[in-house]
Amino acid sequence: MSDVRREEGGDTMSSAEQQLPGAGLAGTSVPDADPLLQVLDKVFGFRSFRPGQEGIIRALCNGRDAFVLMPTGGGKSLCYQLPALVREGTAIVVSPLIALMKDQVDSLRQLGVAAACYHSALGAAESRQLLARLHAGELDLLYVAPERLLSEGFLARLSDIDVALIAIDEAHCISQWGHDFRPEYLQLPVLREHFPGVPLAALTATADPQTRRDIVERLGLQQAHTHIASFDRPNIRYTVLEKARPFEQLQRFLARHRGESGIVYALSRKRTEEIAGKLAASGLRAAPYHAGLPDALRHSTQEAFLRDDLDIVVATVAFGMGIDKPNVRFVVHYDLPKNLESYYQETGRAGRDGLTSEALLLFGYGDIALVRSLIEQSENPEQVRIELHKLNAMVAYAEERGCRRRTLLGYFGESLEEDCGNCDTCLDPPETWDATEDARKALSCVYRVGQRFGVGYVVEVLRGADNERVRRNNHQTLSTWGIGADKSSDHWSSLLRQLIQRGYLHQDIGNYSVLKLTERARPLLRGEESLELPVPRLRVRAVKKPKKSRGPIGDYDQTLFERLRTRRKQIADAQGIPPYMVFSDATLAEMAAVVPQTAQELLQINGVGLTKLERFGADFLEELGQGGEA
Structure with a gap:
């Protein structure tokens, strides 16, 4: 059984305290309880395990492997941290990001646990001191990146110490089906050869069925204790708005979250800086974060956010994976994520503490074309196929007219017996309208302008724009010029995007995004069928806050x-x-x-x-x- 060592000054606990997890834990609020519960209480301050934790912890304590799929905020880290305090030796935790390691280690040290991280940012003196502590048996947990762990020198060092267990965090990184595949994770199966008798735990918060099978097969976890937790995060309210003047939509949303912590995700570095600048100019404590910024600036932004000196971080996906900040109250996706795994993981950074939180997605059909073009830049056709499949699932979620949580959970292989009651479609079911006549006008206009122009120009002709471009093309003489003047540009843009998504129009991305009719448009144009569409939702439904x-x-x-x-x-x-x-x-x-x-x-x-x-x-x-x- 491992000592639980105090971090302050490197002192160890008293001899009575070192009897964990047995008797002699005076001061705990669960006297005479199960020894593991006493460690849970004394060190972590919890009276009971969350669902699934106890079975995983007991399996690891008894030397069994474990495969753990648990949502963000579900208590995944405790599943290996507690056994690390009970088993003899030092637990090795594989983690992909320095920020993620540092956050975990800092939190453990506040609990009085001896933990450290070994990474490339450490100086020579710090590295020597840390390795000396490792060889002296003074560490309960050591966090390390996969490439550093698998170096010959470090594996040789580990062969000379007692390894309590090996935990592979963010295990979805080992699978090409995972949304964050990392080649350096592919070498981790060799740990089996080096440490055959050491229990191995693979843990992830996000993995579809194919990714799960891949993790189990690659790491040889067929006989492991397996726990697949519910993906449901009932405290998060999911909302999708059709993107229309997105910055104004963002401002309206943020007005209800003054003084609260949140993350806004955008696709490009340039956009993160633009949005953050506008928010800061409006008086909000906001800053950008992306991989192109200087290291010192990114570090100071992250630290300010963690310490509640900054309320909003506007970021690319480069931000958040290493953040365990539990009081993030909202996550906004200003642009469409590439897949549901990313969306789920990023929205899961809200409400890790179980308190009420919100996830807002601004969905524009133009985003689909942009994301698809980014995916198709890959030279790996198999990866393109996988990612396009995942993008289609993401779009289907955004277009969902029923309970969003059911669609989201269904993607991960989990069914919900009834509607959740805490998403936009449950709280405010979408209205529909007869779009047949307007759809015919729009399709006719696309045909009349020769199927040679994009959405913006078609809208101009529909609304009767009198400008140089229209006159140069002589389109003011068309029968469809001005037939939609009674409707707004947003109305026609939204309608055209929905016609694209439903297959009535094809948007030729490789040819300046011009619109072309498909065969499906013919019966609608001929009056042989009608079309009903949901009313675009442009604002978040106002929900009254209770007095308590x-x-x-x-x-x-x-x-x-x-x-x-x-x-x-x-x-x-x-x-x-x-x-x-x-x-x-x-x-x-x-x-x-x-x-x-x-x-x-x-x-x-x-x-x-x-x-x-x-x-x-x-x-x-x-x-x-x-x-x-x-």
Whole structure:
């Protein structure tokens, strides 16, 4: 059984504390309980396991392999962190990003756990010191990138120490079917040869059935303890709006989230900078983040966001994978993601603490063409085929007129018995309209202009634009010129995009995106069929906020909650750590609901362990002693 070592000053715990997970854990709130529950309580501050965690943890503690598919915020990390504290030796955790390693290690150190990460950014002196601690048996967990782990020198070092277990995080990176395939992960199966008796855990938050099979086969996990958790994140409200003046749509959405943390994803670096600049100019605390920015600037932006000094990060997909910040209240996709795996993982960065959060997608048919062109630039035809298949599934989700959560979960092989009641189509079912006449006008106009122009020009002719281009083409003489003047440009643009998506029109991307009629358009033009379409949704449905806020355990006092957040920020700033590493929003919400008045009562709150009680308990008890009065 492993010691649980304190990080401060490198001191070890007292001999009584080193008896984990046996008896002698005075001060825990679960005396005489199961030994694993005592570790869970004493170190992590939780009274019980989340669904699925206990079976995984017991399997690893007993030396079995494990395959874990658990959504973001579902408690995946604990599944290997707790066994690392129980088994003899040091647990090796494979992770693809330095930011992800650092965040995990910093959080563990706040719990008093001896953890470290070994990566290319460490200096020579730091590396030597870390390796000395590893050989001395002073580390419970060591996080390392796959390429560094698999170097001959490092594997030789590991052969000289006790390896408690090997955890491969973000395991979907090993599969070409995974949305974030990384070639360096392909070599990880050799770990079986080097450490045949060490339990191996593969963990991921996002994998469709094909990706799961690939992970199991490549890592030899056919006999592993397998846990496939529900993909459902019921605290996240999913909304899709048709993209029309997207920055204005974003502003309206953000107006309901003043002072809250959120991420806005965009496809291009240029767009992230444009959006962030406009938001900052409007008085919001926003900044861009993408791989083209200087390292120092990206680091400072990430740190400011983690410490709640920055509310909004506008980013490409380069941001967020290494972020465990639990109080992200919203995620906006300004542009269409390439696949549902990316969408699910990125929206999953909201509401990791279980509190109410929102995910907004602005869906434009022009985005489909852009993403498709990016995919088709690949020289690997098999990869193109896979990615186009995934893009089609993403578009189908965005066009869904039924419960969005059912469609999202169905993609991952999970069925929902009834509508979720917490997505835009459930809260505000889409209306439909008879689009037959307008569709005929639009299709006729495409035909009359010779099937040689794109959406924008066709809309100009429909609305009777009198400009040089129209006159140069003599299109002001067409029968379709001006027949749509009674409708807005947005109306006709939306209609044309839907006609493209439903196969009445083909948009020739390789020829300046000109519109051409398809065979399917003929019966509609001849009056042989009609067309019903959903009314475009351009605004988020307003949802009244209750007087009392709702947390994981019930209603809580919002005024007291905000005071606790303020105190938490003061403590975090004084210690130079992100506020969530003091306590999560969910823990503060439970405090605001229960209002504990003694140390023992505070210890009953989920997320309050002995180490954090010792470090922060007095400050929060002082605030709680004042009750809910401002």
